[in-house]
Amino acid sequence: MKLPIYMDNHATTPMDPRVLEAMLPYLREDFGNAASRNHAFGWKAEAAVEEARKQVAALIGASDKEIVFTSGATESDNLAIKGVVEFYKEKGDHIITLKTEHKAVLDTCKRLERVRQERLDELKTLRLMQLTGAPVSRDELATLAIKHDLDNDAVYRQWAELPTGGARVTYLDVEKDGRVDLKKLEAAMTDKTILVSIMLANNEIGTVQPIAEIGRLCRARGILFHCDAVQGIGKVPFHVEEMQVDLVSISAHKMYGPKGVGALYVRRKPRVRIAPLIDGGGHERGMRSGTLNVASIVGFGHAARIAREEMADEAVRLTRLRERLRKGIVEQLDMVTVNGSQEHRLPGNLNISFAYVEGEALMMAIKDVAVSSGSACTSASLEPSYVLRACGVEEELAHSSIRFGLGRFNTEEEVDFVIKLMVDKVNRLREMSPLYEMAKEGIDLKSIEWTAH
C-alpha cells in the first residue's frame, strides 16, 4: 500500500491508464485540427472526436448530435443556464434551483439576478429622468423611486414587464437528507418559470435527487430541466429519456478522464435552443466555438465507455467499501453522524461529522489520507459548508465534518488503514477538546454563553 492514500474522488479522479493510452496518439502524430476538412490530418481528428461523441452520448442514452463539448462542467452549467435565459427571455425570466447546488450553478444564477437588477435600475433611471426632467444619479435612485411611487407608475411597470435579460431565481431548501421536496418544487413553479436546475448527485453529501420525478414535473409544464450530473454520471444509472432532462452537464475528470474537458447534452426532440457564451468559428453547431481539444475529447470518450461497461460492478464494489468504512468508524467511535441520505446515495460517498473535533484539525492529523473537510476552513472564508447548513446540520457539527470520496483505485486494505487512523486521531483530538470533556461530564453545551467572534 502506497501513502498518501487518495480518498477525495469528488474533487477529481486519477486518469485511468487506459484513457491515457487512448489519448497519446492525438498528442503525437495525429495532431490534426478536427475542423480541417481538406486533408487527412483533419479527417482523422474529426473521426476521433465523433467516435468520442458517440461514446459520451451512449453513457447517458443520448444521440451523438446532442452532445456539445466544452472545457468542463463549469462551462456547461454556465452555457446551459445563461444560454436558456438569453434565448427564452421573451417567454419568461424565472429559474428554480436548490440551495445545495454546486457554485457553478449558484454563482451563475446570482449573476443573472444582478444583470436583471441592473437592467431594472436603468429603466428606473430613465423613467425618473422623464418625470423630473433632470439627470438622476445612482445614489438618488431609491429615494426618488419611492417619492414618485414607481411601483405604481404605469409607464415604469409596462417597461419592467418587457424582456429584461437576467433572471429572477428561487433557491429551494432541501430536506434533512439533502433531497428536494417535489411539492415545494411544484409550488415554486410559475408561468414565468423557464428553467429548473437541479443536480443529479451532491458533491459533498452524495445525496442522489429524484431526477425522473423532477423531469416529469417540468415536462408537464413546459419548463426546461437542466441537470448538473457531474458527480453522478458513470456512478449511478442515468438515461436522458427516462429522466426527461433537457440539458445535462458532464465532466471528464470526475470519471477517470482528463481535466479541462466536459460536455453539455442539449436535447433535440423536443428541441431545446440556447444562446452561445462564446462566439467564433461556429464549432459544435454554433453552441460552443473554439478549436476542439481533440486528445482530451478522445480521453473523455474512452472514460465514458469504461464507465458504462464497468459501472454496475463498480457500484457494488464501492458500496461495499463505503459500508466497510462507515461501519469501521461508527462502531469504534461514539458521537458521530453520517450526513446525507443513506438510501439515495452515491456508492463512493461518505460524509461524517465527528462531534467536538474540528474538521481541518482532523485533516491535518490524517495527512496520509487525502480527504476534504465538510467545513470550508481551508479556504479564505471560515464559514462551514453551505450544503450541510442547508440540510439543517448545526454549525458546530458542520465544522466537524469530513468527506470521503472512494473511487476506482481504492482498495479494502486502504479502507482498513483509514479506519484505524481515523479512530486513533479522533480519539487523540477529543482528548484535547474541551467540548468533548464537557459533553462527557454531562454539561449541556447549549446552556453556556459563548463569546462569539
Next chain:
Amino acid sequence: MAYSDKVIDHYENPRNVGTLDKADPNVGTGLVGAPACGDVMRLQLKITDEGIIEDARFKTFGCGSAIASSSLVSEWVKGKTVDEALTISNKDVARELALPPVKIHCSVLAEDAIKAAIDDFKKKREARRQQLA
C-alpha cells in the same frame, strides 16, 4: 494551506494539554470562542498568592492554528507574573507562529483566553477576600 513548522510542531506535540481543578481557589479558568464558529479554547492557570503563574493547562477545539496558538501561550505564561502575562498580545502569537491572515483570529482567541483565565482568578480571589472579611 501551508503552515509554518512551528504550527505543525505545536499541533503534533502540544504542550500542557490537560485539566486543572476548577474548584482550586488558585486556578483561573478562561473559556473563549464558540462551537458554532469552529473554535473553543480553554486555558487554565494555577497562580500563586504572590501572583506568579506556576502552571498552565489547555484544551482546544479548533483548527491546527488554534491548537498551536493555545499550546504556545500555555508555555509562554508559565513563570510569568499575572501582569507580565497580560502584556502578551495576539500579534506576538501570530508572529511567532507565522499564522496566515485568515488564521489571525486564532491568535486573538489565545490572547483572550489568557485575559479570561486571569480575570476568573481575580474574581475568585476577590470573592474569597470578601468571605474572609
